[in-house]
Amino acid sequence: MDVKQREFIIGIAVNVNMSFFYGAPLSIIWRVLRTRDSSWIHRRTMIMNTLCALFFLAFGFGRMDWFLIIPNGIGVILGAVQVFLRLLIPSFSGGSNLSKMDSSAANLADVVPNHSPIKKTVDEDIDESYEISRDSETSA
Numbered sequence: 001m002d003v004k005q006r007e008f009i010i011g012i013a014v015n016v017n018m019s020f021f022y023g024a025p026l027s028i029i030w031r032v033l034r035t036r037d038s039s040w041i042h043r044r045t046m047i048m049n050t051l052c053a054l055f056f057l058a059f060g061f062g063r064m065d066w067f068l069i070i071p072n073g074i075g076v077i078l079g080a081v082q083v084f085l086r087l088l089i090p091s092f093s094g095g096s097n098l099s100k101m102d103s104s105a106a107n108l109a110d111v112v113p114n115h116s117p118i119k120k121t122v123d124e125d126i127d128e129s130y131e132i133s134r135d136s137e138t139s140a
Contacts, residue, residue: 015070019071019074021075022049022071023078025046025049026078028041029041029081032089033085036089037089038088038089039091039092041085041086043086046086050079050080050083053072053073053076053078054079056075057072057076
């Protein structure tokens with residue numbers, strides 16, 4: 001196998017990998033469109049993926065390497081779609097998709113019998129510990 005054939009095979013393999021990498025946010029994009037809530041889009045990941053794709057797209061144009069231009073061009077387009085959705089559609093949960101994960105614990109109570117999610121702050125936990133230790137001292 002000569003160098004050009006090896007380069008072509010590796011280029012195809014890397015393009016398939018990059019397609020999965022940049023295509024991963026498609027499910028989030030559909031969820032944002034369906035729920036009209038952009039808090040599902042993680043801002044830092046969106047920004048870093050878009051910048052990474054943009055820099056490698058520029059590098060690909062500098063080398064005129066289509067194995068860099070095609071997947072990173074798609075990555076820039078998908079990143080721009082995410083940025084556009086993040087700016088256009090409001091975020092209802094304060095801007096973090098982590099709060100969505102918290103609400104899934106509350107939904108678990110609907111499915112699993114005798115399951116109640118316990119959410120305490122540190123102060124509540126300390127107050128409860130203090131009350132338990134105070135009660136044990138008075139009963140002794």
